[in-house]
Amino acid sequence: MTPELIELRQAQVTIEHEAVWTFETIAARSSQLKKLAQTSASQHRQNRDHLNELLTNAAADVPTPLPGYRWDELNNDAKMQAASQDILVRLCALELEVIARTSGSARSASVLNLSNMSISAVRWGGTAQAFPGLSSR
Secondary structure: OOHHHHHHHHHHHHHHHHHHHHHHHHHHHOOOOHHHHHHHHHHHHHHHHHHHHHHHHOOOOOOOOOOOOOHHHOOOHHHHHHHHHHHHHHHHHHHHHHHHOOOHHHHHHHHHHHHHHHHHHHHOOOOOOOOOOOOOO
16 A cells, blocks of 8 residues: 555544544434434444554554544534535545545445445435535535
């Protein structure tokens, strides 16, 4: 794994930690969004764990969760959906960078992951994008 790809993977892990925390918090706070949040938390926990394994196998540092996230912003369903969309857009942008720097099965896995995150962003109320990760948002 190149140093540039390691940095991208580390950035992904950092956001995946935030995603897991955010979706678990939403599941605990919103009865309407609970099922979607639980599904999202599980998916991002798997993503994070996979990235941690890739970094460990590359003998690279694995980022740990930050001591706090935007908990005060998660006080109604609309804000919860907006926070979820923001996380997913940031992850899509990073995944697009990974796609450009990988090949073969690694690239195929990243394309699938980008597709899944884009679908998830729409489920969280976002609009479908022709080229996820390329928006100016």
